[in-house]
Amino acid sequence: MKVNRRQFVEQSVRVAAGMSVLGGAGAGWIEAKEGKPVAAEPAIPIVDTHQHLWDLSKLRLPWLKGAGRLNRSFVMKDYLEATEGLGVVKSVYMEVDVDPADKVAEAEYVIELCRQRKWPTCAAVIGGRPAEPGFRQYITRFKDSPYIKGVRHILPGPESGKAFFLEKPFLDGIRLLGELGMSFDLCMPPAALLDGAKLVGLCPDTRFILDHCGNADVKMFLPPERQESTEKALAARRFVDHWRASIDELAKRKNLVCKISGIVATVPKQWTPDDLAPIVNHCLDCFGPDRVMFASDWPVCTQGAPLRRWVEALGQIVANRSEADQRKLWGENAVRFYGLRG
Numbered sequence: 064m065k066v067n068r069r070q071f072v073e074q075s076v077r078v079a080a081g082m083s084v085l086g087g088a089g090a091g092w093i094e095a096k097e098g099k100p101v102a103a104e105p106a107i108p109i110v111d112t113h114q115h116l117w118d119l120s121k122l123r124l125p126w127l128k129g130a131g132r133l134n135r136s137f138v139m140k141d142y143l144e145a146t147e148g149l150g151v152v153k154s155v156y157m158e159v160d161v162d163p164a165d166k167v168a169e170a171e172y173v174i175e176l177c178r179q180r181k182w183p184t185c186a187a188v189i190g191g192r193p194a195e196p197g198f199r200q201y202i203t204r205f206k207d208s209p210y211i212k213g214v215r216h217i218l219p220g221p222e223s224g225k226a227f228f229l230e231k232p233f234l235d236g237i238r239l240l241g242e243l244g245m246s247f248d249l250c251m252p253p254a255a256l257l258d259g260a261k262l263v264g265l266c267p268d269t270r271f272i273l274d275h276c277g278n279a280d281v282k283m284f285l286p287p288e289r290q291e292s293t294e295k296a297l298a299a300r301r302f303v304d305h306w307r308a309s310i311d312e313l314a315k316r317k318n319l320v321c322k323i324s325g326i327v328a329t330v331p332k333q334w335t336p337d338d339l340a341p342i343v344n345h346c347l348d349c350f351g352p353d354r355v356m357f358a359s360d361w362p363v364c365t366q367g368a369p370l371r372r373w374v375e376a377l378g379q380i381v382a383n384r385s386e387a388d389q390r391k392l393w394g395e396n397a398v399r400f401y402g403l404r405g
């Protein structure tokens with residue numbers, strides 16, 4: 064590709080700002096050397112495995128009350144704007160914890176989006192309560208849908224008492240998902256991750272996805288000199304040790320993959336990709352190149368940074384990994400895991 068001086072300057076500025084020349088990620092990341100034209104390689108297409116949408120004229124989301132900037136509709140138009148030029152070719156919708164009475168309406172809303180084939184959204188993980196008596200009836204209605212791939216029910220931390228998700232009614236629901244060829248998204252506070260590992264071990268025929276790097280908090284990974292006090296630095300150290308050990312334990316379960324996502328929502332005001340790197344790298348190293356998937360967690364990610372900045376930061380963190388491994392992370396693993404349409 065021939066690049067004239069003006070284009071080169073523009074590209075250099077964008078590269079310096081950490082942006083890819085062609086959009087997309089991975090191989091699209093290039094190094095600009097003074098005086099040398101930038102040779103742009105084809106960008107890696109992105110599959111976003113955790114895309115939220117909510118249209119408040121159609122669905123009720125009680126938790127949005129008090130959620131600040133998130134308390135409005137986020138629809139496809141907004142998503143397309145947020146991902147413009149990034150090379151997002153497919154996305155998997157993630158349930159948004161609607162009012163229980165709206166669960167079926169939510170599923171139908173996203174099935175219709177997928178059916179239109181006009182948008183990146185081509186599959187969905189819907190809400191559901193695996194321990195509830197009506198769960199079998201609820202979920203089997205979607206068993207032949209080519210779009211419904213799994214269920215999520217956000218699980219509580221140990222402070223809520225006994226882990227109900229290790230008891231028979233819940234386990235039965237999760238095993239049913241395995242029988243139906245559906246997955247379960249494991250989303251829980253870090254303190255509950257070891258119980259999460261038990262759950263994954265108790266349901267070996269169900270495929271699980273660990274959301275958001277186990278919900279690690281980026282602020283805890285900052286060095287002691289960036290912590291507010293010695294006490295906070297010690298607490299942060301304990302958090303990190305526990306999180307690392309939990310990820311080690313989870314990654315031993317071969318029926319679990321890890322979504323590289325979410326953490327950008329927890330960044331401090333001033334941050335760089337280096338602040339996210341310990342979390343990303345530990346997950347990538349423990350789970351290996353075949354069991355990790357990129358996700359945006361848009362629009363929740365915008366609490367920390369725009370989606371574009373998350374993609375750029377992750378691109379920088381993984382730039383030293385092989386192109387083959389980067390392609391798996393950004394999209395190939397997701398296509399295989401969910402059996403997404405071509």
Ligand SMILES: [Zn+2]
Binds near residue numbers: 113157360363
């Ligand atoms: Zn989310």
